[in-house]
């Protein structure tokens with residue numbers, strides 16, 4: 001029998017009665033004629049009949065558009081399934097629901113720049129951009145790109161593009177030239193928005209040379225639109241071929257009501273990019289209806305976002321959490337945009353922003369929380385955060401000790417929701433719920449309408465054991481396909497190659513005794529010493545306990561017909577990896593995890609390679625230590641770090 005575990009947080013009666021999820025469950029009981037007294041019964045009912053569930057989400061969230069009479073056709077076939085095949089809607093129309101003087105967007109570029117827009121001002125900017133894009137000949141299906149900081153102009157350009165049925169695709173201006181070309185070179189945008197530079201950690205970053213180079217290499221771009229950020233952008237635009245400033249692009253177009261082209265549910269909305277660590281990034285196309293419905297569900301039912309809330313997520317325009325964040329407008333939230341380093345102004349910029357603008361929801365990465373734990377900052381002590389109700393974490397598993405830290409050092413009454421899914425589904429498989437308790441180290445639940453299960457290697461369901469995270473039934477935010485994949489074979493292979501007609505996500509996970517979820521890492525990075533499968537997060541969780549260690553990365557090294565675990569650690573400045581520290585790390589892993597998890601070698605490195613969205617790249621390091629080539633170095637934010645793993649004497653003995 002498993003030991004009883006007490007939750008670290010339990011929702012108050014007030015939260016339970018006031019949240020969207022409770023209202024939705026009551027509505028479902030009435031409409032479906034079923035008793036749904038708790039979350040897990042609601043989840044079961046939601047996956048039993050996905051068409052019925054998503055149809056109720058459409059109604060509850062008040063999607064603007066024509067729904068049609070069919071919610072789901074071919075529901076038994078993951079690849080042929082179609083949600084709302086008769087419907088017509090426009091994504092931007094659903095986001096720009098209001099046009100009044102209340103707050104729609106706040107933007108801070110570190111502690112340097114602040115801008116605020118009311119709903120009316122946002123509508124006006126979108127209208128002018130829409131007219132300018134139309135005058136530039138933008139048609140449904142054309143690509144419009146943003147190589148942009150997370151600032152209002154990027155949001156407005158996306159809304160204008162989608163109001164016309166164009167497809168928005170974005171990256172972050174800190175991507176290297178090759179990273180940008182690997183992405184936009186494939187999707188061939190006609191217009192590309194960029195800034196005249198950006199702020200990072202208090203410093204102005206010049207991107208003029210990069211943009212001149214991109215202009216040479218991206219012939220599809222007829223026009224670069226330069227958004228003033230560091231200055232007025234005039235000299236910058238003059239230096240870049242085919243560029244003009246935003247002011248010049250909009251000149252002559254006065255604001256009027258935004259017009260919306262209503263299109264089929266699966267009309268393409270976004271192209272997102274996989275991290276591209278094993279080749280060129282995959283260009284994943286997401287549809288307007290699926291993205292909208294899934295985000296409405298996650299924001300309202302799982303994150304309990306209400307009209308007037310202040311929704312923040314720390315993200316760049318190159319990560320899917322940007323797409324997730326901006327959909328918050330559809331639930332009436334004001335977006336709190338931030339660009340720059342999360343540690344700007346000695347880590348104070350973000351928390352000053354949270355306190356001064358009364359954030360209700362604060363989203364970040366697990367890596368940020370882990371790093372924050374190692375700084376002297378204590379938000380609970382140094383800032384007033386009375387309105388903050390939820391804290392989201394993603395990017396990698398949030399270790400159990402970080403749950404303790406958040407409740408002790410940020411706020412004790414908080415729905416701490418670690419969420420997991422990704423670019424492939426522009427949303428989550430597992431996440432939070434305001435009606436459920438939080439258990440340390442666990443994601444609270446599987447998403448409503450997401451038929452998530454865990455399978456062993458032979459495709460058999462596992463009960464309370466670690467295995468492959470799969471999804472057994474279609475959901476609206478499955479990609480509508482990959483770009484340049486006319487027969488859909490790359491798409492099929494990516495998700496359905498492992499188990500026919502079952503989405504295999506590539507996460508190594510477990511459904512717990514509380515019906516929560518633990519993610520143990522990517523399944524292709526699973527360690528296998530002596531035939532025991534170990535998720536890398538099981539090791540990171542133990543190593544995180546050491547203030548001396550800033551970051552770690554574990555891989556399996558082929559060794560004497562078996563595999564041995566090698567742990568790389570990036571240490572705090574001035575700390576040496578001596579026998580004492582190595583011994584303490586090993587003891588912690590042995591006691592906290594198991595003797596099987598103990599690394600055969602621990603090696604100190606000066607840096608750990610990560611993707612442009614901040615994920616450490618175990619597979620690339622595994623290739624380097626085995627002398628194999630790394631296929632797409634341009635996907636990395638710090639590719640030079642790979643050199644540190646070449647020919648290490650510690651790994652030859």
Ligand SMILES: CC(=O)CC(=O)O
Nearest residue numbers: 394395419420421422
């Ligand atoms: C929701 C997520 O899963 C985000 C990510 O880790 O990329």
